[in-house]
Amino acid sequence: MGALPWTAGGATLCHMQTGTLLDAYDSQLRGAAEMADAPDVLRLGPLLAGVFPARRRAFVSSAPFSMGGAELDDLIAEVIATCEADPRVDHISWKTRSHDPLPRLLSRLQHHGFALGEPETVMAGEADAVAAALAGQEPLRGYAVERAATEVQLREAEHLAGRVFEDSPERIRLQQDQLVERWRSAPETFEMWAVRDGDGQVVCSGRLEFPDRTDFAGLWGGACLDEHRGRGLYRALVDQRARSARDRGRSLLHVDCSEYSRPIRQRVGLVPVTTVRSATRTCASP
Numbered sequence: 001m002g003a004l005p006w007t008a009g010g011a012t013l014c015h016m017q018t019g020t021l022l023d024a025y026d027s028q029l030r031g032a033a034e035m036a037d038a039p040d041v042l043r044l045g046p047l048l049a050g051v052f053p054a055r056r057r058a059f060v061s062s063a064p065f066s067m068g069g070a071e072l073d074d075l076i077a078e079v080i081a082t083c084e085a086d087p088r089v090d091h092i093s094w095k096t097r098s099h100d101p102l103p104r105l106l107s108r109l110q111h112h113g114f115a116l117g118e119p120e121t122v123m124a125g126e127a128d129a130v131a132a133a134l135a136g137q138e139p140l141r142g143y144a145v146e147r148a149a150t151e152v153q154l155r156e157a158e159h160l161a162g163r164v165f166e167d168s169p170e171r172i173r174l175q176q177d178q179l180v181e182r183w184r185s186a187p188e189t190f191e192m193w194a195v196r197d198g199d200g201q202v203v204c205s206g207r208l209e210f211p212d213r214t215d216f217a218g219l220w221g222g223a224c225l226d227e228h229r230g231r232g233l234y235r236a237l238v239d240q241r242a243r244s245a246r247d248r249g250r251s252l253l254h255v256d257c258s259e260y261s262r263p264i265r266q267r268v269g270l271v272p273v274t275t276v277r278s279a280t281r282t283c284a285s286p
Helices: 018-029 031-035 069-084 105-111 127-134 151-164 169-185 233-247 262-267
Strands: 003-008 011-017 040-044 047-052 057-061 091-097 120-126 144-147 190-196 202-209 216-224 252-257 271-282
Touching: 011 018, 018 031, 018 120, 018 216, 018 252, 018 271, 031 047, 031 057, 040 069, 047 069, 069 091, 069 105, 091 105, 105 271, 120 127, 120 262, 127 233, 127 252, 144 233, 151 169, 151 190, 151 202, 151 216, 169 190, 190 233, 202 233, 216 233, 233 252, 252 262, 262 271
Parallel strands: 057 091, 216 252
Antiparallel strands: 003 011, 040 047, 047 057, 091 271, 120 252, 120 271, 144 190, 190 202, 202 216
16 A cells, blocks of 8 residues: 655645554554453454453454354354353444455344444554644634543543433443543553633543553544534644653554544544444343
């Protein structure tokens, strides 16, 4: 694959080769790296299943592999049987990638009762390129960007994200509690950033993840209230997180994004490298 050019400030800049970015994504961010915060991890052939008892969830993913025919059906059946036998799990989430050599995976998952979510685009790029794309942007007027440094600030930022994504009150509380517990036990693994309006209310927030032993930092949870969109708040959070990633020695950024938000990411210097799709299945009652 060739390098994808983009412009910033009138100059044409160039990203790393997209194939190089995809190779880095496959080798550094898949498989064991995705299970870092799972309380328990099961190995099922080439797959890993992270068990999250608090969410009653099994998360299935893998490094790239190739398989087809009856062998693939048997593997899917093994995942279902294993998860349904685990009293900690009531639903399975399987993350698929379009570039994997598994052309029948989605259809076979559907055959076994999985429902497919909407595709998302994985975007990646150099932190330096993102910072360059955002250099010279107009400063925010009437807003302030801050890093959440207390439990109260973390809960405010996570509550805002839950509201924007229309999560239930129970789910918002669970996510707040999990984030605070993680902040207490492993604060070095992430940063939460927020934008406050002139009244001191959090109106935009986003998380920066630092997966262990990788060159990447991840942009997650970007959320902004509708009435505050179009004012550069999200760009300001991306800029701050890109600079923070560089300060922490991470040269690359990645994010999973919807078709709606993909153009926003492209404008700040990220490029699409693949697509992902989640397949979910509710476990049968024992």
